Amino acid sequence: MPRPGVSGCFLFVAFAASGAMFAQNQPSQATSFAADYPADQSGIFIQSASWIAIPNAMPAKTRAARGLAASLSYGAIPAKVVAEYAGEHAFAQVSARQMVICICHVLSLPGEPVIVRLHPKKDSRELDGGKMIVYPVVGGSKMADANKSDLIAVDQVHPDPNVWLVRPQSPLAPGEYALMLGTQNLNIYPFTVAASSGSTGTN
Numbered sequence: 001m002p003r004p005g006v007s008g009c010f011l012f013v014a015f016a017a018s019g020a021m022f023a024q025n026q027p028s029q030a031t032s033f034a035a036d037y038p039a040d041q042s043g044i045f046i047q048s049a050s051w052i053a054i055p056n057a058m059p060a061k062t063r064a065a066r067g068l069a070a071s072l073s074y075g076a077i078p079a080k081v082v083a084e085y086a087g088e089h090a091f092a093q094v095s096a097r098q099m100v101i102c103i104c105h106v107l108s109l110p111g112e113p114v115i116v117r118l119h120p121k122k123d124s125r126e127l128d129g130g131k132m133i134v135y136p137v138v139g140g141s142k143m144a145d146a147n148k149s150d151l152i153a154v155d156q157v158h159p160d161p162n163v164w165l166v167r168p169q170s171p172l173a174p175g176e177y178a179l180m181l182g183t184q185n186l187n188i189y190p191f192t193v194a195a196s197s198g199s200t201g202t203n
Contacts, residue, residue, distance in 0.1 A: 001085055003029055010112015015192045017069075027066075028077075030183065032157060033155065033157060033165070033167060035047060035049075035099070035102065035158070035163075035165055036053050036167065036168075037051070037100075037102040037104055037159075037163065038102065040055075041104060041105070041176050042105035042106065043104060043105075043106075044056070044060050044101065044102070044103055044104070044105055044179060044189045045101070045102045045104055046092055046094055046099055046100070047055050047094075047096070047101070047102070047103050048094035048095055048096040049095075049201050051102070051154050052092045052093075052094065052155035052191075053092070053095060054090075054092045054101075054189040054190070054191055055091050055092070055139075055189070056156055056188065056189050057085050057178075057187070057189070057190050058085075058186065058187055059084055059085055059127070059186050060085060060125075061084050062081060062082065062084070063082050063084075064080065064081050064082075064165040064184070070140055073130040074177055074189045075174045078132035079145075080128075080129065080191075081129035081130070081149060082126055082127065082128055082129065082130075082133060083123045083126065083127040083129070083186050084121070084124050084126050084127075085118070085120060085126070085127070085188070085190060086123070086124055087123065087124065087125065088120065088122075088123055088124070088125070089125075089176065089192045090125075090176065090190035090191045091190075092190070092191040092192070092194045093191065093192040093193075093194050094191060094192075094193060094194065095193070095194050096171070096189065097172045097173070097174075097193055098167065098168055098170070099167070099172075099193075100121065100165055100166070100167045101113075101115075101165070101166045101167070101189075102163065102165055102166075102180075102190070103163065103164040103165075103179075104163055104165070105162050105163060106162055106164075107162060108162075109164070109181050109182070110182045110185050111181050111182050111183065111184065112179045112181075112182060112184060113154070113156060113166045113180070113181055114151055114152075114154070114179070114182075114183055115151070115152040115166065115168055115177055115178070115179055115180075116132060116151055116152065116177065116178050116183075116189070117151075117152065117174070117175065117176070117177055118150075118175075118176035118178055118190065119150075120175070120176055123196045124160070125176045125190065126194050127150075127178070127186070127188065128150055129174055131149060131150040132149065132150050132151050132183055133200065138169055150164075151183075152168050152177070153168070153169040153170070154166050154167060154168055154169060154170075154185035155168075155169055163172075166179065172193045172197075173193070174190070174193050174194060174195040175190075175192075176190065177190070177193060178190040178194055179189055179191070
């Protein structure tokens with residue numbers, strides 16, 4: 001049985017030691033958008049043909065590659081942390097490829113909202129902490145290596161107190177993704193972008 005408390009502490013230390021994970025890439029300052037988000041509900045929702053609630057998910061297990069080398073080098077060699085989530089697909093499935101996610105009526109956020117790409121495995125999906133790299137903004141430009149980073153560039157607006165809207169800057173390819181509230185919080189909100197039309201919530 002997983003021990004999320006212990007795993008969460010270990011991952012927090014591992015991420016901090018690696019120096020590989022930074023704050024979410026900055027949204028375009030000129031971008032503004034709106035969505036008719038659920039006014040009478042609280043939680044995390046994703047918009048496709050309608051609003052779908054996204055249940056949170058804790059990792060079924062975690063592991064660290066190069067963990068021994070990292071410990072012997074006192075963090076000079078970063079540990080690569082991978083979190084595994086049960087199930088081939090997420091409960092929340094949408095067909096829209098440039099959807100809006102609403103963090104609706106939440107008192108506070110533990111960190112900046114980010115969208116990450118998950119890697120499908122047999123009967124599971126993996127979050128690769130080693131590929132969640134965003135370089136600092138230089139001269140107003142976002143410097144990110146898309147070939148190495150699993151973080152998705154997003155725009156974000158804050159239309160009302162305790163409401164945040166997050167949208168990918170470009171359409172997402174079909175696949176597995178998740179909303180994270182801070183890159184060190186492994187309690188994620190996963191969703192699937194399906195290739196077929198329509199949107200459903202399935203197990």
